Amino acid sequence: MSKYTHFPEPVDDHNPFQDPAVTQHSSNTEYATLDLYNPFDNKNGPPPPAYAATAPSAPQPVVPATTPPSRTTPTEPRNYGTSFTPQTAVNATTAELLRKQEELEKKARELERRERELDSHALGPGATRQNNWPPLPSFCPVGPCFYQDINMEISQSFQRTVSIMYYYWMFTACTLVFNLMSCLSLFCVDTSGGVGLGLAILWVLLFTPCSFVCWYRPVYKAFRSDSSFNFFAFFFIFFVQVIFYVIMTIGIPGWGFSGWIVSLAALKTSVPVGVIMMLNAILFTAQAAMGVVLLKRVHSLYRQTGASFVKAQAEFATGVMSNQAVRQAAASATASAAQGAFTGAAR
Template sequence: MSNFDSNPFADPQDSSPFQDPSVTEATANTRGGLEEFNPFEDTNKQQTPGSKTTPVAAPLPVKPQQQPAVMAPTSELPPAYTQSAAQPAVTEGAAELQRRQEELERKAAELTRREQQMRSAQYNTRENNWPPLPKWFPLQPCFFQDFAVDIPLEFQKVVKLGYYLWIAYTLVLLLNSIFAVVYLGVAGGSSAGVCFGLSLVALFISTPCSFACWYRPMYKAFRSDSSFNFFLFFFIFFFQFMVTVVQAIGIDQFGTVGIINGLSMIGAGSKGDSNSGMVVGGLMLMIGIMFGIVAVLDLLYLFKVHALYRGTGASFSKAQEEFAKGVVTNPGVQTATRQAAASAVSGATTSMFSSGGGGAAAGNNRM
């Protein structure tokens, strides 16, 4: 049983067909040729058949060390920035919008402030604040003046211009009094004394009168759109314009130093070789020029206010109505009217009773 074969018909000497020597040699040569093949070797090199070479493993490529990428610094300047054609228009439009926005915010803040002040004025009486005098001064302010509260926004610049014009006129009157003293000291004489005295009168009377007679009516005219105050301002301010022109001429009897007495002082100084007379005459001439400048500004301001007055729709009939209404509603006029009526009634009653008493006495005498 040990010699049992699974194939009884097989050759006992030929156990495997692949163990044939010819097959074994063929397979060995084929494997050797494949192992010795190198495509990178010279094609002209001839191999010795049957020779065997030991293949050498190719060296592995060396991996470079990985480092973070670093950009090399450069010293080149960036190219010059050039604006496009549309950019200036966009910039100008943005600036215009910004300006309008700021103006609207300013107007809104001013209106809010005025509303708050008017709301508070309904409960609290407004205290007079002009002229700005200290608390310890015996005289107290006589008027209330606040351009932001009383005057509409579109007329504030005009009213302020009138206020500055009044200040300029006051300063010229002050300088006129100072140089009138110098004129009296250098020239002497009765005419220079009269000029100095009248200059003080003009300073202490014309200053408050001009404020109360033309500036305050103009202020109230723009505050309440009053035609009557406009007419009052036009009449008195035109009169002041004429007075300022006369003051610029420089007549001693009008209390001003100006062109005429200044030139006469310069002539007297040149004849007598007096440098002081020529210097004083030049200063007096300068005061006359200042009066002339104020007169020109007065005329221009009069035209400007008149143009605004025509634009408000005011008229003389409206001024008459305001005057009549103001007279009727004036507390002083009402009090005087009541007193006059009471006096008339009491007088009539007294005369009636006195005449009645006299008639009764005459009847008794007849009896």
Template structure:
């Protein structure tokens, strides 16, 4: 059993990593997409952190403390939850070709997309520097509004990229023959959490990919034999 290595914590922290993450265990045909989803998660976490500083500028510019307090909650709560609730499912889905994990990803990531759109809109009092809050604050403090504009643009980019990624993963899943029925069968049988079944599914996916690259086998011909007796 591999030792957990994520998140990579310094030695002086009295906590240990909670997950094992190594993109080399993802099949080659899925590794690039899996890495892109990981980078999207990093971008979202960075956006939440930048939003924290944007709400700090909002507060000092006269916008009150509600948005600043909410921005802290976004960082603390959604940074680990987004990793656990949608990145780990898609990581395991690509690793084991599990319909259950794909469905878990789709369910949570669609909620994540909806939240990102709301954050980009920026309803005042929700702790995000979206378009509504930023534009309306330009008349109060131009300097603070410029700082608030940075996370606003980043939230917009996250929402747009998330929609594109969701579409691509969905098209791949449907093209590979996945369905809700398969996910339900995995849930009922418990195959999605069986390590032996996961390993077999991964080997089958690798074998199928290798066979597809090699092409169909060459036809075999047998040499005819003739009876020389009269």
């Protein structure tokens, strides 16, 4: 135990800095010492590795902080990837300009129509408008027979229907003209069809003006003045006209109609003529189908106007009594009857 409690005696000439570990450390240049490196002296070159490892690095450039995007409120719509490009802005502006232009044109048409109405009312109840239909040239000896202006005389809710009826009448007239050409082509290859050609000429001369006067003008007047009498006149005459259109579509031989029966029979005589007549049969079929559709359309509008058979009777009675010729005839008949009764009483 004494060997562990015995301490060596200090030696006077012992130098702690002469220890081999200390001298080895001070002789190694990789370790920074006060004798080897002065940080305030730039002439000694770069610092030793020990100082270089612990030297403060160069200050990093300060990056300005970006403003965080504003958060959308619950009521604010979010953008899910659609970008607002300049082309999108141009398209939106163009669409807006087109919409405004359409509105301005519509207002201009409405103002023009009202101006025409004011001009027509300024003529007075006894004044008459100048006829403008049919549009004949000035050098023609025969002048127009009717006054027609759908945009001015017809209500805006019925203008489309009246315009369709007018175009339908022109379609029927063109179909009858084409029927005449079909019968003429058949007569060129088969001279025994002269009766059909003569009847085709008669149908063109008869149906074209009569259809305009008998069913188009009544429907025009009906929508113009909400006339129940004209509505009933149109329904009766147009229904008969549709029946004739069905007969035209069938094409009974010898009746002057290039319907399906005549056109199929004409294929045996001449294929080109048969094809022409089959085209005419297709037109007759479309004409009959459109007639049925338009009849139902006008009838549905008639029920919306509040017209009735009682009003038609009243209008007929008022129109008959307001006619000058009818009143003169009634007065003459009354005077003759009174004179005969007076003469008989005197005898």
